[in-house]
Amino acid sequence: MATLHSPRAKDANKNRSARRSLVSDAFLLSTGESTGHKISPINITDEIYESVIFIWFDPHENLNTHLMGPLRAINFNVQTFTDPLTCFDTIKSSQQKIFFISSLCNNELIATVHDFNAVEAIFILDPNNENIKGDFPKLFGIFNQQEELLRMLKEVFNTFEEIQLEEFAFEQDKVFLWSQLWKEDLINRKGSSNRNGLIEIARRYYRDNTRIIEIIEEFEKSYRHADVISWCFRSPFPTRFLLHALRSHNKAQLSVCRFLFADASRFFQQHSKHKSSDQVYRGMKLSSELLDKFETHVGQLICTSGFFPCTKSRTNALTLASLPTYRPDLLSVLFKIDCDASSLFTELSNKHSTSLIAFDACMAFRIVYVNRGQMSTVKLKTAGDAGKKIALEYLEKHPSETIQSLRDELLKPPKPPTPPPRTPTPPPPKQLTPPPPPRTPTPSPKPKSALVHIKNSIDPVISVEEIKAQKYAEQGDIDMALITYQRIQPVTVRILNAMGQLSADRKGDYDYALQCHQQALKLQEASGENISDTLTYLGNVYQSRGEFDLALDHHTRALALHQVNPTTESVAIASNLIGIAKAHWGRHEYSEAIANGERALALQETLIPPNETSIATTLALLGNIYQDSGDSTHAIDLCTKALPLFERTVPNDSLILAELLYKLGIMQSSSGALDDAQRSLEQSYKIYRKLLPRGHQDRMSTENELRRVIQLRQKNKQKSQTNS
Template sequence: MATTSLKDSGIHIVVYDERDKFLPLIRKAIVEPMISFNHLASCMTYIDEITRANEATVIITTSTDDRVLKTFQSSNLIEAVYISSTTNKPIDKSLTKVIGVYSRVNDMLPSLFETLDSIEFELNGNSILFHNNDDGSDNLDFYFYQLWFTHNLTQKLTKADLTEQANLFYHPNKQMKAVIHEFNASYDKSDALRWIDKYNHPFPYYMLISNALRTHDQHVLGLVRFFISDMTRHFKLLSSLHITTQAYYGTKLPISIVDRLEHQTAREIIAFQCFLPATKSRANALAAAVKPTRRRKMVSVLFKIDAGNAYGVHMSDITLLDMATPFHVINVSRCAGFNNGQQIVTIVQLVALDQVYKGQLYEGFIQKQKKAGRTIEDFLLETVPLLKANESAGKSRGSQKSSYMQNISENEARADEYISRGEWNQAIEAMSQIEDPSVRVLNKAGCILREYLNNLPAALDCHERALRQATNQEQADTLVYLGTVYNDMRQFDEGMKCYSQALHIYENQNPQDPAAIARCLVGLGNSHWACKQLDEALDCAQRALALREKEVKPRNDFDIAGCLGNMGNILHDKGDMKQALACAKRAVDLLNQCGKGDPRLAAALNNLGAMYQVCGDYPKARENFQRALDALPIENHPYRISTLNNIARLNAIEKNQQS
């Protein structure tokens, strides 16, 4: 059974029916292979054996027995429970995995199909691989698809080979045999994309290929290589199609992955181990992101993807991106206010790697392997035993635990769940119960206390405690947090000391991290600016801008615009209004390109309007104030209130001039 589980969608449907009568009814409606049990112990043993970390099981049962349902509820491998019963017995509301009780199979199916779609989106989202391991070494799995597709030495198999093997895989499932026969009789490589429609053509893509992609199953991938080749012949560089290349993908991700994304935005490259079905509709992707999940420690995530450098194909509302497309992580932020303010969604901005840079990345890896005496063939042959080792350890390629999750306590995990929902006080309470909190926990608590609870003394205490036990990189990062708190407390001399110490550490690291140095320079410059040390402040801002424009990879236009805004304000205070306006205009131009819909565009427009007002150009001041309001329709947002106050001052000035 465990071997067969590789040859499916990664979603297991298990029927628990003590009367052993229900399976024939549900089998008529669902193509997925199913197995039925009438003994609970055997059912749970089977689920434990077949369900790997990046897979999920859905239970369909006729039982309303509390003991049975609580057993399903307690399993981390079970995503959802559907009950088929005519009983009116109320179900315990604490059993959150129970979707509903249905008296007719046909009433159950629409909800079941929706759940299966949601799980598939989560599995694809959870197939993320990072370019590097936690220790900074190469993550070999990241390179798998590029090398498998370009260097694979296995013999080229055909549609007939796939059909023969598939009939063995799915014997004796009559429905699967029917769709396999249809594929064998009707498939044409010129129309390969038609066969990824899971409802009309569940074989081969949905029922065989999707999970093999996520698990790097070379046996299955060898069988379907011809199909993947036929698919990708339809793909083009999306920027060449002269259609919008902005796409979105909404899903749930484990807190561990989101935590790593948040801490790796300056340098990290990621790839999804699938053909990613992104959508052109932000609203649709957001709806998918905020759908409820019954898995623990999951966060709503919306990927905002610039796919111009990627290969893919537009299919109605969907943009299907090539398998394992590598992306730079540009920015990670948490936004509140979705779903009547009850949902916190983490926004992850991705940009597909430039094709030249992508080629250099893979060629560099190949050369590194050659220097180590390893061939690509060695690499591919080693992949299979690596997969088996991961399975025996209860891991999948797309969801291996980072060192963060290996060292996390239950209280910190609970705190992270509160953070994902924006419940800041509860998060602090959970972290306060951790004995001997780590540097990571203390800094995390300090940031929440400063940013969301405005408790600066408590934030200062957390970061000071962290500094006492911090070493190396942690020490520099903690000093930056401390500098930020001191600046917020208007103790700018202390802030300056912290930033200066952090800068000394960052600049003496080998290799240097230009993003960290730039971030430190921005904080140091703000301290100098607040102390009216304008020459020193300008020097810091210029150095930070140079790093962000020339050395920080990938380029982050939001950070560059922030530097320009700082420079504009410093130059304004120095009396150089011409250069101040030039910086403010450049910041607005950049944000117009990358930040439409982002509050920072409204802030930059408001800043530009204020500068025009100081210069006496009231029409341009009013024009930019109005653009700021148009860019941020959210009532009571601080940036909008600031703009309205500026307009009120402008109205008063013009009224006085007229009188």
């Protein structure tokens, strides 16, 4: 480890005074002082598929871009910050573990970051090596050289993945019950494989990492059910995807990884017969508070957030648990696990080390005893079907609820006891002609197009509760809107589809959206109604879930119904054609995708008056499809046509415009038009910089791409000067 207390020259300390004042001011502001500029809360779990984030903080605008590649080679999820306020706000709101790396060697900075619960480790890259005073067990070193820092960072990160990454859920925790219900649903509910969806998401996420892309391509070509356990322990992909899905309880990620968990569960069931009982070990480092919790729950059940890898070698487990250089503030703990002959575990051979013992995901264990000492011991034993029984008993107590709805309820945050007092209670309205909302000028309130528009509903009368739900949705309170919709009886097709659209479009909760639309479809099929709109909603949800085959099927069925209905508007047909185009695109069937997209565009262009936003959106979609098919010329042409339409119809600082400019810049860069690419990316970055905080993935990607293009232009310029 690098030296923490090396001597300093007086002039070196003097030169740092400006940097210290910068951070000191930021600390005052971050603890409560107002700056007049509100920092938007950041939810860093958005679009995150790994459980660890590397944060690179440099208070200078000139970020060390040379460090980004090596950092991402260790852990792909890297966020960069130059503003301390935004950086600290991100850390405080993080549900992931943070490895904090900075170019600023400052006692106050380290002390502040050290106190954040999410921070697991701190690394400082500083050639001047300022003297640090205090006890900071999370600080792994102050490094003079980048190579030295990267070596230590990789070593510490690998150790963390071995001894710290698991999380435990105790029998009384809601997460424990959630895990056992999830396992019960995984085993008993058949679902279609979403392998292509996982591959597509992984490709997009790791698009800049050639090494991981190669692993993804290998997975696509060679994955077999019999190899599922080996793949589940293949790092970084798909191991980190699987662990994050389980730790975060992210429904979309669990859905896309479901086939792997299901294959793994079946593997354990089929290979659960062992010749005799066995004992395995796991070395970890735990906080004193967590070890206290194990002591108070002796005799009760626990489960882990993953496959809980162990070893048959007690010596190896003790070595891991007693590492002196890793977090001396944590306690060394040896887990001893007794496994009976029917336990769901398997042994994976390893050429370079002892065999690995893996248990089924979220498997239940019983705590036998806890012995504290210099090396504390926690004795566990496999608990058979004990976790399953708890889940089944809970299901019996809630016979009218689905497993999914029960799991959702368990993870809901505590709510205020009485939400209605937030708004005054209106006087009793007339039942058939409810009064319009106070701020709506027209006498008959209608749902906004961004919310719901359903032509075929069982009950055409809009109730007072429905109006309340629409108001909540307009105000952005989606949870209250859904709660209000759920209170409406009897349940109608319109209400179910409204809840489905809100869940999908405004919350990204595609599992619940799927349930709502499927229930609406059953009602319509039973009553003989036109199901074309509901099929369209289902197609959109399946597309968002990455289930392209099902998306294609539902949009194709909806299109057929729309085409034989003389009252169908062209907008509905165009919507299905776009859905079909997206599904073919997801299946890499580019010619079919382009053909359907062009049919949709032709319909949109015939409408009077034309909807320029819809036309621009379809042009951009076709541009992306052409780009993926390898035709950059057509891609750039279509996106260039979309640009002025968006500029006329959306605000000039719209995120829609920023995204189009970013994608156009990527296309122009790949075709060698670096001047055009720089202009597009500069415009995109200008919007992102105005609307998004530092460290946001979209802003960071645009900034990095812009720097890359600028560097390429400079290299080309230097080459031309040299040649001349």
